[in-house]
Amino acid sequence: MTEPLEGLDVLRVFCGPDGRHGNELGVVRDGARVPGRGERQEIAGKLGFSETVFVDDPERGVIDIYTPTLRLPFAGHPCVGTSWLLDVPELVTPAGVVQARQDGEFSWIAARAEWAPERTLRPYGSPAEVDALAVPPQGEWVYAWAWEDEAAGRVRARGFPGRDDGIREDEATGAAALLLCAELGRALNITQGRGSQILAAPGPGGLIEVGGRVRLDGR
Template identity: 60%
Template sequence: MYELDVVNVFVGPDGRGGNALGVVREGRTVPQEMRQGLAAEWGFSESLFVDDARTGLVDVYTPGARLPFAGHPLVGVAWLLRRQGEDVPVLRPPVGEVAAWAEGEASWIRARAEWATGRRTEQFRTVAEVDALPAPPPGDGWLYAWAWEDEGAGRVRARGFPRRGDNVVEDEATGAAALALTAELGRSLTVRQGGGSSILTRFHHDGTVDLGGRVRWDGRRPFAPAAGPGDQRAAGAGCRPQDHEEDIS
């Protein structure tokens, strides 16, 4: 049996929103050939396996692909490890070293803008136009639709549509896309995405962007991959994470 922690990343200031992330803290015990199947079974926009908490070595998957970099999983796992007494100043996904730290209620990472690839941003004239978009809009490829809420204050309304053929129709909060938009605009932002998520960014002229937000723990559940090849189903699949809550502090 393994354990899966679920955290919500980029929770809004009123406690709503947040993008669910599945984290296997003892990732080194899960063979790599099983991970993609598990990520597809769980259905989170991203799932993360911690291969070495001491050195920050992590492995990230969507339901259909392994990712070299992803924003919300790294913000989320940095918070989770810190909550459990593992203060990891550097995370190491396949793309390279990512600094991680905490400021007040927010968990932060620093990443390079060129790591946030594969997402097209499109500006709309008004927030109402962004809110009126169907999920997903017609077309192919990852779309980050956005409009200014308050340009002077750097406040943005955004929605994210992966359009990649898996079960994630709309991403509630997308760190890499917010990072890409920050780099394109050349300024720090506060992004309101999805149904209530809040993403904070800081632009730096050296090509890096800080990405941060609030994180909430939403429970833990056991899972056991099935014995049959290619059939890695979680024990109790379909149950809510809070059905197996316990203290993680």
């Protein structure tokens, strides 16, 4: 649940083709108003999004990313959403400089797999098996996936953070899509959660591109 916060934009990142679903993201445009890490962590916990971004320099794209319980050097859906909101060619994260571009209805970032937080990529035999999964016990971050159409690169996935922060299942996870793309070495069209869509493809120089639709939350 969110509390009123001046300068907060709420986005949905990796929306489906119909514009629905996507993972909520909070972006505090004026991060200078919340300079301390402790205060930022407290705000992220109160907001309760899977990630909240504090923008420290909107022109250079310097950002700081938090889950409800920890700070992340890099995360996928926060970078895709924030680059769309700020309309910048790159983002500066603690992990490295993330390239960004807009291509029609899709917003893209390019990053390195080693920047992504650790995820357990767990394959299953069919989308039905993934759909039938119960939320696993707390522990490792599990990205459950199965081929919907291997020849076409279509994947069904669900993300389970395994943390005690109220996020039992992640609706759309760019970092996990990046890792899966790096492991499989091919372009992917991923349907995650209730109907979010994530695109991922190997890029030049060892980079992985991750893209999707971004919308302002109309709540």
